[in-house]
Amino acid sequence: MSDHAVAETTDAHASHGHGHHEHGPFQAHHFETPKQQFDAGKFGMWLFLVQEVLFFSGLFVFYAIYRINHPEIFEWGHQALDTTYGAINTIVLLFSSLTMAWAVRCAQLGKKNGLVFFLVVTLACAGIFLGVKYVEYSAKFEHGYLWARYFNPTSDNPHVAEPPSISKEVDKVVEKVESDLGDHSAAAHDAHSAEGHHHGPVGPPPPNAGVFFSIYFTMTGLHAIHVIAGIVAITWILVRSVKGHFGPMYFGPVDYVGLYWHLVDLVWIYLFPMLYLIE
Amino acid sequence: MSSTAAHHDEEHGLAHAMPVRALLTVFTILVVLTVLTVSISNFIRAHEQFHAWGVPIAMFIATIKAILVVLYFMHLRYDKSLNNLIFFFCFAFVFLFMIFTLVDSLQYQTDIENYAAVQPETPAPAAAAPAKAP
Amino acid sequence: MATVDTTTTYSPDSKPVNYLTQSHGFLSWAMTLDHKRIGVMYLVATSVAFLLGGTFAILLRTELWAPGHTIVSHDTYNQLFTLHGAVMVFLFIIPGIPAALGNFMLPIMLGAKDVAFPRLNLASFYFWCVGALFFLSALLLTGLDTGWTFYTPYSTTEYNTSKDEAIIAATMGVFVLGFSSIFTGLNFLVTIHTMRPPGMGWFHMPLFLWATYSTALIQVLATPVLAITVLLIIVERLMGIGIFNPVYGGDPVLYQHFFWFYSHPAVYIMILPAFGVISELISVNCHRHIFGYRFIAYSSVAIALLGFLVWGHHMFTSGQSKIASVVFSAITFSIAIPSAVKIFNWLATMYKASISFNAPFLYALSFMFLFTIGGLTGLFLSTLNTDVHLHDTYFVVAHFHYVMVGGSLTAFFGGLFHWWPKISGKMYSEFPAKVSAFLVFIGFNLTFFPQFVMGTRGMPRRYYNYLPEFQSFHQWSTIGAYVLGLGAIVAFATLVHSMFRGKKAPTNPWGGASLEWQCPSPPPLENFHEAPTVGDCYDYDRLRYDEKTEGYVMTK
Numbered sequence: 031m032s033d034h035a036v037a038e039t040t041d042a043h044a045s046h047g048h049g050h051h052e053h054g055p056f057q058a059h060h061f062e063t064p065k066q067q068f069d070a071g072k073f074g075m076w077l078f079l080v081q082e083v084l085f086f087s088g089l090f091v092f093y094a095i096y097r098i099n100h101p102e103i104f105e106w107g108h109q110a111l112d113t114t115y116g117a118i119n120t121i122v123l124l125f126s127s128l129t130m131a132w133a134v135r136c137a138q139l140g141k142k143n144g145l146v147f148f149l150v151v152t153l154a155c156a157g158i159f160l161g162v163k164y165v166e167y168s169a170k171f172e173h174g175y176l177w178a179r180y181f182n183p184t185s186d187n188p189h190v191a192e193p194p195s196i197s198k199e200v201d202k203v204v205e206k207v208e209s210d211l212g213d214h215s216a217a218a219h220d221a222h223s224a225e226g227h228h229h230g231p232v233g234p235p236p237p238n239a240g241v242f243f244s245i246y247f248t249m250t251g252l253h254a255i256h257v258i259a260g261i262v263a264i265t266w267i268l269v270r271s272v273k274g275h276f277g278p279m280y281f282g283p284v285d286y287v288g289l290y291w292h293l294v295d296l297v298w299i300y301l302f303p304m305l306y307l308i309e
Numbered sequence: 310m311s312s313t314a315a316h317h318d319e320e321h322g323l324a325h326a327m328p329v330r331a332l333l334t335v336f337t338i339l340v341v342l343t344v345l346t347v348s349i350s351n352f353i354r355a356h357e358q359f360h361a362w363g364v365p366i367a368m369f370i371a372t373i374k375a376i377l378v379v380l381y382f383m384h385l386r387y388d389k390s391l392n393n394l395i396f397f398f399c400f401a402f403v404f405l406f407m408i409f410t411l412v413d414s415l416q417y418q419t420d421i422e423n424y425a426a427v428q429p430e431t432p433a434p435a436a437a438a439p440a441k442a443p
Numbered sequence: 444m445a446t447v448d449t450t451t452t453y454s455p456d457s458k459p460v461n462y463l464t465q466s467h468g469f470l471s472w473a474m475t476l477d478h479k480r481i482g483v484m485y486l487v488a489t490s491v492a493f494l495l496g497g498t499f500a501i502l503l504r505t506e507l508w509a510p511g512h513t514i515v516s517h518d519t520y521n522q523l524f525t526l527h528g529a530v531m532v533f534l535f536i537i538p539g540i541p542a543a544l545g546n547f548m549l550p551i552m553l554g555a556k557d558v559a560f561p562r563l564n565l566a567s568f569y570f571w572c573v574g575a576l577f578f579l580s581a582l583l584l585t586g587l588d589t590g591w592t593f594y595t596p597y598s599t600t601e602y603n604t605s606k607d608e609a610i611i612a613a614t615m616g617v618f619v620l621g622f623s624s625i626f627t628g629l630n631f632l633v634t635i636h637t638m639r640p641p642g643m644g645w646f647h648m649p650l651f652l653w654a655t656y657s658t659a660l661i662q663v664l665a666t667p668v669l670a671i672t673v674l675l676i677i678v679e680r681l682m683g684i685g686i687f688n689p690v691y692g693g694d695p696v697l698y699q700h701f702f703w704f705y706s707h708p709a710v711y712i713m714i715l716p717a718f719g720v721i722s723e724l725i726s727v728n729c730h731r732h733i734f735g736y737r738f739i740a741y742s743s744v745a746i747a748l749l750g751f752l753v754w755g756h757h758m759f760t761s762g763q764s765k766i767a768s769v770v771f772s773a774i775t776f777s778i779a780i781p782s783a784v785k786i787f788n789w790l791a792t793m794y795k796a797s798i799s800f801n802a803p804f805l806y807a808l809s810f811m812f813l814f815t816i817g818g819l820t821g822l823f824l825s826t827l828n829t830d831v832h833l834h835d836t837y838f839v840v841a842h843f844h845y846v847m848v849g850g851s852l853t854a855f856f857g858g859l860f861h862w863w864p865k866i867s868g869k870m871y872s873e874f875p876a877k878v879s880a881f882l883v884f885i886g887f888n889l890t891f892f893p894q895f896v897m898g899t900r901g902m903p904r905r906y907y908n909y910l911p912e913f914q915s916f917h918q919w920s921t922i923g924a925y926v927l928g929l930g931a932i933v934a935f936a937t938l939v940h941s942m943f944r945g946k947k948a949p950t951n952p953w954g955g956a957s958l959e960w961q962c963p964s965p966p967p968l969e970n971f972h973e974a975p976t977v978g979d980c981y982d983y984d985r986l987r988y989d990e991k992t993e994g995y996v997m998t999k
């Protein structure tokens with residue numbers, strides 16, 4: 031075996047000697063070929079995504095357990111979420127996935143302008159997503175649909191029982207959020223409910239209903255943090271694309287960031303039905 | 310996808326490049342599935358008798374969407390088998406985590422309910438005393 | 444694969460430049476991307492953590508010399524055992540062998556120039572440092588007394604003292620350290636997959652690499668669950684989401700599921716690299732091809748995967764349902780099989796071999812003895828009805844110390860002495876090194892064997908006070924801890940002494956056949972001046988002892 035191995039080693043060594051001076055500007059010195067570098071990076075990225083899947087899995091397990099043991103909390107709580115917003119965000123994120131995949135294609139084919147264009151569109155979609163999320167979160171804060179400790183629905187829905195005790199801290203939080211939002215959103219809300227489209231939960235909240243909003247905020251919050259991280263990563267790629275770093279023999283970073291962005295989309299694909307649709 | 314014949318031409322440098330038509334087709338299917346899952350959910354909300362189908366249908370559609378994204382947007386279909394293996398393999402661990410935890414939690418749920426049923430009437434120290442009496 | 448690189452500053456005429464003399468100054472270390480320097484920084488950092496955790500242990504044992512108050516108050520005692528556990532587990536044992544020795548050895552054993560992602564490697568090290576700072580701040584804030592497991596609801600209750608912040612600081616530390624561990628594992632997996640040299644198939648790799656590979660698999664698959672778990676603790680404390688808090692309908696037992704889904708596999712993060720080290724030590728010092736190579740390689744992977752199926756054995760008495768307990772108990776027994784496969788293969792390797800009884804081999808022998816005891820007492824604990832009696836007693840404490848200290852720590856020292864000539868370029872003196880091995884072995888048994896006896900007689904763990912009948916056991920245990928501490932100090936002193944007074948190390952002092960013994964001691968920046976010969980890494984017939992250099996040389 032060893033003789034054979036020696037022969038192979040020498041071969042690789044000889045061929046390496048030729049290839050050495052053809053190193054691109056972004057090829058790391060410890061890799062033999064661009065292909066090896068690309069494959070290593072890609073495998074590393076997939077392992078990172080595996081890590082992400084298991085990171086999120088904790089919340090999914092948590093969801094499954096509460097969903098099965100206390101379905102009434104979900105049936106009551108999910109009515110506080112607006113399916114329209116969720117659906118819009120789903121489409122926005124799917125579209126951003128499309129543009130990201132298209133950007134990767136442009137990078138692979140060395141089309142710099144296309145790459146820059148699609149990255150900008152992807153960034154814009156990420157911005158829209160977070161904007162919609164902000165509107166949704168504001169509505170939850172306004173109505174006191176908050177996580178367990180601060181859960182304190184103050185809906186205009188007459189069926190909702192008056193909360194037994196309101197801690198001063200909660201008042202402060204709600205007040206602060208309301209003043210932050212200003213009159214604009216309050217007025218918008220009034221108009222909204224006046225039209226009769228208000229989708230507030232029906233009936234008094236079941237015991238521990240706040241857990242639904244704990245799940246809602248932790249899951250979508252963690253997802254939003256990932257969206258923000260994605261925006262940072264895409265911006266980095268965008269800067270490098272404008273500088274013309276990428277081409278058919280070096281587009282790894284675009285591909286890896288793309289994979290990450292698709293994973294963020296993937297998580298949302300599940301979060302949308304789990305939180306907004308299932309009853 | 311109809312692109313499988315074309316994809317040999319797209320073999321470019323280090324990895325496979327997705328044809329534009331394939332990307333657009335996948336996106337269209339994803340949008341259609343999103344609309345579908347929302348309408349099914351609305352339908353089930355209006356018809357109580359289908360209530361039990363809500364969760365399985367929604368999760369089934371979500372899984373189809375996820376698989377489409379993974380295979381085409383993430384190129385996994387054209388990627389190395391190692392990357393395929395590691396990614397699908399990790400869901401086995403998620404499944405394991407979920408099943409074991411779920412089985413246990415379902416089992417001891419009755420203990421919690423029994424405890425909760427007794428709890429409001431008798432405070433903890435008082436409850437302990439009669440239990441020891443016989 | 445390493446090759447002649449025209450940019451290397453090496454030239455045969457001048458004094459050889461190695462990774463230590465390549466460049467100078469603080470920044471040349473702090474900003475280095477060289478896996479060897481990062482490995483050395485990990486070595487120093489984890490050793491400091493070990494000495495810190497060891498100091499806590501000595502204080503704990505001193506306190507337990509007599510019942511009641513001896514040197515510290517009960518609150519301080521609670522904080523001491525928490526920090527001892529947390530520092531030793533998260534700052535020393537988990538990164539100890541893989542991040543320090545693994546970082547240094549893995550690329551060299553592969554004949555590679557570096558790990559796949561050198562920047563990520565450096566980032567992992569700084570994550571470790573940040574995590575350590577959080578631990579330090581928890582220490583300074585005082586009040587952290589949850590134990591290293593941070594069980595809810597104890598860890599999520601509001602105390603309105605500095606304990607609240609200390610818990611957040613410590614869990615934040617665990618979160619950051621988790622990412623350090625994940626990135627190290629990810630780096631190793633990619634390096635082993637993509638950077639093996641031509642001619643080195645999976646079954647031509649040294650067993651240390653199989654062990655680090657299995658470890659890395661666990662690091663990537665299990666650690667993220669710990670990260671989300673401690674993150675939920677932090678969010679619970681800051682915001683009150685009620686996930687683990689019964690006040691809001693949360694479930695504290697669920698926390699234990701989350702925690703042990705990581706922390707049982709983490710036990711194998713601690714012990715698998717040790718197995719790898721021992722395979723190398725035994726084979727090299729027996730000068731004999733490792734027996735049952737494939738079985739040892741597969742058993743590492745088997746342990747890594749089976750380790751994911753047994754976490755519930757930590758929850759037999761915490762309200763886990765009967766069915767889950769029975770299933771977890773049954774699967775736990777199966778772990779004994781791959782562990783025993785290793786022990787028997789090592790024994791078979793030693794059979795009729797001409798053994799060099801040097802310090803690393805003595806550490807390996809003590810590993811085999813101690814790990815076997817640790818492993819077999821694990822079977823008592825996985826037996827459901829026995830565990831109900833032994834749970835939360837000193838028997839458990841003794842069991843896991845036999846595995847983690849008797850196993851991982853002795854392997855760490857053994858590996859450190861074994862590879863020290865390669866790392867430092869200096870030979871340590873054999874006599875004090877052997878003395879340290881004896882002291883560690885005797886001190887260890889003296890510390891923990893009495894704890895088995897105490898445990899079976901009902902002495903609960905983590906207690907400040909105890910009945911007078913346990914005093915003699917506690918005193919033996921305390922004396923043992925001092926001897927163990929002395930042994931560790933002698934070991935470190937021997938190594939430090941060698942840096943200044945040691946003889947220059949030859950390329951291959953022990954007669955190893957894997958690639959790290961083909962590159963100079965210490966290695967140059969990119970490890971190999973010439974492409975190394977990839978052969979059977981356990982074929983010692985190719986080697987011949989050379990009197991002149993006092994090392995081994997390759998004959999064919």
Ligand SMILES: [Cu+2]
Binds near residue numbers: 706707710753756757
């Ligand atoms: Cu365990």
